[in-house]
Amino acid sequence: MTTKTTKPDTYAIAWRLPLIVWQGLFFVGPLLFMVAMSFFLVKNYRMEVALQFSNWQRMLSKDFFWDAYFFTLWLALLATIITSLVAFPASYFLAFKASERLRRWAIFFLIIPFFTSYLVRIFAWQVILAQSGVINAGLSYLGLGPWQMLNTQFGTMVGYLVLCLPLAVILQTFSLANIDKRLVEAAHNLGCGRLRTVFTVVVPLAKTGLIVAAVFCFILSFGDFVSPYYLGGSKPPTLSIMIVDTSKSGQQWPRAAVVAIMMIVTLLVVAFTAIGFAYRKRGK
């Protein structure tokens, strides 16, 4: 009697191998190295392998770290809220009021910004927001201004919106367009007015998509370096700016690793909590 042995599926493994190798080489490997590095020491501008908690102690006991941490958290939350609120009416219009044709064109134009590098777009905004820039030129023509917009939190926020808004509108539009229109009609039929229906029926139905869009906004702006640096003037610093500063000044790579790990942990916690909430089934 012969027993059939299951051959390892070489075909499937061969296809997956590149991805596994890539992820191992360029994601898991560096991540583990970074965790290890956060316990290294720096002496005479050179890193030495060690297992010391001094970097962690030093960073987490300093006010400047926690100030930057909560400042970054606050900026990212604000950007998430503003983006979600600004995007929603536009997405609502595209999903419910616009014709199929208009919706297609709008999605197309929302994708166009991704054709150019984010950095290039932010440089363009520098020109627009500068003291002698386009907006202030217009304002002074009206006898107003100039207003300081560049190198302020306002500037950072503009950058975050440039980064997040197109994506947020696209994600929100898709989730709203997927809503069963009969449920909206059923709400009207049961005496629920138009605006009230938006909050009592439309938002709960599109909940998952709306939260996913918000999570993307948070992740993108929490980790962003470009906007706070070029539009926000890096003062006060965000965590991404702090990583650059720390690693440059005195080769403190281990301390920069501590900041990076704190950022990754924060993003993981926020993303998991939000996605869990998005897909939470009500009741038992």
Next chain:
Amino acid sequence: MAEPLVVFDNVVKRFGTFEAVKRMNFEIREGEFLAFMGPSGCGKTTTLRMLAGLEQPTEGDIRLAGKSLLDVKPHERDTPMVWQSLALFPFLNARENVEFGLKMRGMDKPARRRKALDWLERLGIGEFAERDVNSLSGGQRQRVALARALVTEPKILLLDEPLSALDAHLVIRMQGVLTKLQRELGITFVYVTHSQSEAFAMADRVVIMSKGEIAQIGSARDIYRTPASRFVAEFVGRNNIFAGTVNAAGNVETPAGTFTLDGKARPGDKVSFVVAADVVSLSVTKPAAPNVFTAQLISEEFVGSMVTLFFEAPGDTEVKVQVQERSLEGIPREPGQTLFLSFDPSHAHILKG
């Protein structure tokens, strides 16, 4: 007589150039159970949606209790609907779904909760009040949808093929539930269906629609015995249709035989007439009656104690005969058996057009 509850006055509905509803005029009486029946795509749902305000008529006026509804927004009308898809809110549990309409009316929390539970109890699903609607069976969801529409005690309830997704045995059960509710509450029910048995079993009056037009309005009995057109006669299905030419003696010559219609036909005319399946008599020997013809038994079908026999008469004429099973004693019923069929001239109804 009092003004009818709802009046459709020359209502037309066009989608682009397509006329979904063509100049409709009809009334709905207070407290009646009115069913709209017709093939799929004939405009039943559109008619109902216009009454609920979810579709605006292109022409004409709709009045509810004497007042025009044209400028009344859907959420300001008291015309709750039970949807073909049920349209229960998936993010609310059964009780919260039922409470929805009350909440919109500003009823306070304890009162609306009590009321919702009362209705769920009344419809026999009180124990499922806190359940997710997606975890309920089709029949239970159906009851939640009914409770949600009825909880605000409307004067009129709209139902769009509410039973079409249910199993056959549940359909019969729910028909009983619906007719009982309608009697007890005295609410006007406007019921849309493509199912003849549902319409005929429940409705006081039935509106037969065809391609956006009303083909006939009447009681089930009227429509069954005296269909207004060949379309209605064929749609109703339990009719036998004979077509032929009237001879000089005033009798109709058809492939199945020559029949007298008591002078209801004019010599020389081409006529069609219907004879309901339940007024045709059967016998083994030729009876001494008018309008006797022979036909061959093809098959039979049982529904409860009733049996429908399918015959073929000369000239490929299909003939259906519906009788009580026990009245068939002594009549051989093997397929291929030739029997004598007959009907009284007074039961023949001449079709117009």
